[in-house]
Amino acid sequence: MAMAALRREGRRFAPLISPHPMAAIRSSIVPAEEQAPLGVRSISTQVVRNRMKSVKNIQKITKAMKMVAASKLRAIQSKTENSRGLWQPFTALLGDTPSVQVKKDVIVTISSDKGLCGGINSTSVKISKALNKLNSGPDKETKYVILGEKAKAQLIRDSKKDIELCLTELQKNPLNYTQVSVLVDDILKNVEFDALRIVFNKFQSVVAFLPTVSTVLSPETVEREAESGGKLGELDSYEIEGGETKSEILQNLAEFQFSCVMFNAVLENACSEQGARMSAMDSSSRNAGDMLDRLTLTYNRTRQASITTELIEIISGASALEG
Template structure:
């Protein structure tokens, strides 16, 4: 009898909170729990506790991913600052050469060399796709004009993309240049290997760093000594009187140094753009993880509320049955 009276009192108290006529309240209809098919139903209301555990586990996974992306953003920001300093210094090597020898992107050449510079790692936005697209278009334009066209790739990402289109035209591939601190002597060794190939015009494709949210695809043209001799009017070299056999030797030295300096600047520019792009990508990923975590939290709360509501309905139903 005492149990029956206690149950009656509990039933009257709950009737003030829940409508006894509705088997499933409106709040429960709007927030149906996730059904977990992995195990039998548990609890008074038949709600599968596995569904709450699944949402909670997913929330934990998203939180861990958010921590990783936030840490990667901070690392990329730190690397970008040091890379930006090195990039600004490398520009001081290229600007005097451009003023002296000129910039001739449309110079005619029978033997063309295309050098796209990409990254070795991913998670840095679309900068690699942009470089590969420019290299693909430039290579096909040279082939359409009936000219020799070869490719030297710097970076694994561009290699993977371009190898699907014209693997037979890729002469060399350089990777892991940014694994250690980039130095001019390191890039000079790469330039020596490139100079062993036969070309009239080499075009380096890279992402020029503008600011932390902007990168400009750029093509830098390097001419061989014979081609440079025919296009000296584009620069200020004619202002200097250079005569005799030393002229050809000087042009050769200038072309070799221009290739090394331009390549060094291009690698630094692309390296800085990589860190800035990765910083932006990780920031967006962190924001997306926060939004997903908010949605999962709402889903978890609704699932938990539905479970509690169903249990209360079972209690009311049992109390009503005892009274009857």
């Protein structure tokens, strides 16, 4: 009873004795709109405790996402490395000539459907826009074919009229050659082109990817370039067996080359996406840990200051009663 009376008296005399030493600490912890009236105790510690709980929950989510990305990366990395040998014979035979000038360019931008994977999607969009600007002209036409929600959201803002085809939810099911062949067939049926510029991110390591552009020419362009000589002039040195003509063989080769390059590009970009997401979630987990350390220190300081204020008020009340 005596201690309760001292506390009551201390609350009465505290405003006259102490000019609220907690004000400076409170202003450094929480914003002004979240601060409670100074007469209410332990509100600051409650706010900090809530924030610590939120940061801990976020850290759990980022760690779980990192583990999921690492698991997906291991599953797709071997498939990506094996797919690199598919398109190399076509490059040796038909070449990869990014500097070729044509009238109808189609830029195939490969991106992800989900975010939280660093800047791989922004990089692909920037390269696509640069290619569009580089290949634009009075007698030229450049269109977009977009794979993935993220590139679609960025390109649709300022290049909506140039978008020819959008394909999303590509990674909803495990990627395989049959699935990519269906997409390639859809593009070939709905888009007219002289050259396809496939923009994707080539996987190098978990923390590194290389923005890459692969060029696939139409059969007519390949035949025209072969007749003019250069790298594609070696086609005439091959003998054609069977009843197929050179144009028919070039048609089949061009379609098969496009499907192989697309299969490798989709896998490379998916691998880069998981590696970038794994790296981003690791950084987020570390940042959450640092923030949690700072909040813990702030919480301890606030709690200690609150206890000190309680003691000062009790002593001040006791002194006032004795006086």
